[in-house]
Amino acid sequence: MNRPEHVLILEGYCKQSLPFIRAFKELGCEVSVLCGSRLDCSYASRLPDHKILGVCDFARPEESERFIVDLVKSGRFDIVFPPFDFSARILSHHKQELSAYAYICANDADVFDRANDKNEVMRVCMENGLPCPRTVFGARSVADAVEKGLVFPAIIKPARSFGARGFHAFGTPDEMERYVREQGIDLEASVLQECIPLSSEVLSGNVYIDRFGEVKSSFLYVSKHLFPEKGGTSTLNVLIDREDIHRIIATLVTRMQLRGVVGVDLMLDDRDKGPRVIEINPRAAHAITIGFLSGFNLAQQILEDARGETVTRFTHSDTSLCVRIGQTDALWFLSSPNRFQKSPRRMGYKRVREQMFYWDDPLPWFAFLLQGLCDFRQKMKEKKH
Numbered sequence: 001m002n003r004p005e006h007v008l009i010l011e012g013y014c015k016q017s018l019p020f021i022r023a024f025k026e027l028g029c030e031v032s033v034l035c036g037s038r039l040d041c042s043y044a045s046r047l048p049d050h051k052i053l054g055v056c057d058f059a060r061p062e063e064s065e066r067f068i069v070d071l072v073k074s075g076r077f078d079i080v081f082p083p084f085d086f087s088a089r090i091l092s093h094h095k096q097e098l099s100a101y102a103y104i105c106a107n108d109a110d111v112f113d114r115a116n117d118k119n120e121v122m123r124v125c126m127e128n129g130l131p132c133p134r135t136v137f138g139a140r141s142v143a144d145a146v147e148k149g150l151v152f153p154a155i156i157k158p159a160r161s162f163g164a165r166g167f168h169a170f171g172t173p174d175e176m177e178r179y180v181r182e183q184g185i186d187l188e189a190s191v192l193q194e195c196i197p198l199s200s201e202v203l204s205g206n207v208y209i210d211r212f213g214e215v216k217s218s219f220l221y222v223s224k225h226l227f228p229e230k231g232g233t234s235t236l237n238v239l240i241d242r243e244d245i246h247r248i249i250a251t252l253v254t255r256m257q258l259r260g261v262v263g264v265d266l267m268l269d270d271r272d273k274g275p276r277v278i279e280i281n282p283r284a285a286h287a288i289t290i291g292f293l294s295g296f297n298l299a300q301q302i303l304e305d306a307r308g309e310t311v312t313r314f315t316h317s318d319t320s321l322c323v324r325i326g327q328t329d330a331l332w333f334l335s336s337p338n339r340f341q342k343s344p345r346r347m348g349y350k351r352v353r354e355q356m357f358y359w360d361d362p363l364p365w366f367a368f369l370l371q372g373l374c375d376f377r378q379k380m381k382e383k384k385h
Contacts, residue, residue: 005303006030008077008102010068010087011056012042013371015325015356016284017083018364019292021047023299032077034068039374041356044367058086065090072098079306081105088112088283103306105260107282115256115280118191119159124255125277130248132277135193142177145192152176153195156185169195196278197270202226202234204285205249205264208301210311213257215250216301217314219291222268224342225324227332235329236352237287239294241317245275258282260305261298289355290323322352327369 007024009017012035024031025047032050035043036057043051055067068090072080080102082088091098091106092113098104106112114120125132133155139145145154156176158166170176180187202223208216220242223234249264263285265278284298291298296314304311333339357365 004028004030005078005306006032006076007079007081008072009033009042009048010080010082010091011084012051013037013040013056014083015041015364015368016286016288017042018045018356019289020081020083020284020299021045022358022361023292023297024303027299027303029079029303034071037371039367039371041364041368041371044363046361046363056087061086065094069094069098072104073101075101077102079103079105079302081302083284085116085281085283089116092282105302105306107259111257111259112282115258115262115282117159118157118279121252121256121277121280122191122193125252128251128255130252130277131275133193133196135191139187139192141187142173142180145187146173150192151194155191155193155195156180156187157191159189159191169198196267196276198230200267200270200276203240203245203266203268203275204234204237204287205245205266206285206288206291206296207249207253207262207264208296208298208311208314209253209259209262210301211259211305213254213259214311215253216311217291217296217298218246218249219294219296219317220245221287221290221323223287224322225329225332225336227328227335229332229336229338232332233328234287234325235332236322236324237290238322239290239317239319241319242275248275248277252277252280256280260302261288263288287323287325287355290321293323293353294318294321320351323355324352325355326357326365327372 007029009020011017012033021031031048032052033042033048034052034054034056055064057064082091088106091104092109095104095106095108119137122132122135136145136148136150139148153169153171155169205220207218210216220240221237222240223237225236226232227235253262261284263281266275267278269276295316301311356368
């Protein structure tokens with residue numbers, strides 16, 4: 001009898017690692033998880049077969065890269081999965097050499113880098129008629145950007161980053177010019193585009209693309225609560241189903257030649273409720289749990305791809321499902337002036353599931369809470385900037 005596949009999941013501090021650990025275990029795999037601390041939510045979980053304390057920290061990039069590469073080269077694992085941008089980039093840039101040791105769930109380096117460049121994503125959208133904010137390219141100054149067609153209000157943000165880090169909105173060219181001059185912003189390394197009204201809802205499209213480039217699953221969720229409400233992370237998400245958005249996302253990831261688990265961030269423009277592509281995340285989305293709960297078994301699709309089998313197509317999307325991160329959603333409730341207008345009951349959703357709490361594995365919920373309390377000031381400082 002063949003032994004079960006041994007799956008290594010990186011970045012055990014990420015909440016999106018938890019549904020993959022559970023799903024791979026249910027599929028009969030042996031699961032190891034790389035953690036940087038005993039406070040990591042995945043380290044607190046009872047589900048992994050092996051918990052590896054090591055270095056996987058974007059504040060220590062070179063050391064993390066060496067540790068991960070050496071760990072994969074140990075030859076102990078059959079499949080290596082990165083749940084977040086940091087480890088996905090490392091695997092992509094070492095994919096050719098590491099593929100001799102395991103099936104690497106990452107895009108080729110050139111594909112990853114292209115998808116991780118927000119300007120390049122906007123360029124592909126505009127060339128293919130996909131809706132996105134109007135973006136200007138190659139501007140050397142704010143005046144040059146205006147001459148190229150930049151409309152205000154406008155935003156500036158790093159071309160390569162994750163989250164809302166470095167995002168700034170401006171009402172006039174003079175405001176942007178003053179900021180660029182005072183902060184020494186390199187416009188060639190930035191995205192310059194129209195500002196979609198900040199009251200617009202944030203939408204996440206999540207797909208699995210098999211090794212042949214075919215989209216085998218696609219689900220969408222809207223972020224109803226954000227903490228902080230300006231530039232924050234989603235704390236309560238609701239599944240929706242819009243065929244036009246599925247088509248937009250499928251076209252984009254196909255044109256970008258992406259493979260595996262991919263997230264696409266969009267906004268539903270308040271002016272017409274139309275979708276606007278914002279960026280691609282070539283890895284699992286923060287609230288990927290909502291897909292698993294709705295019947296999209298991404299771990300099964302990864303396993304089938306790794307085995308060279310036909311990848312199962314998942315299509316059902318339970319739009320009555322609402323998933324919250326209770327720890328941060330409580331902070332949203334305490335701080336938001338819209339707390340009673342945006343309750344799940346008022347939105348018409350009755351089934352609210354906790355994203356990180358399971359009765360058979362409750363400790364990750366508490367570990368995430370404790371780690372959040374320890375890092376709260378630093379996280380709020382990052383969100384402010």
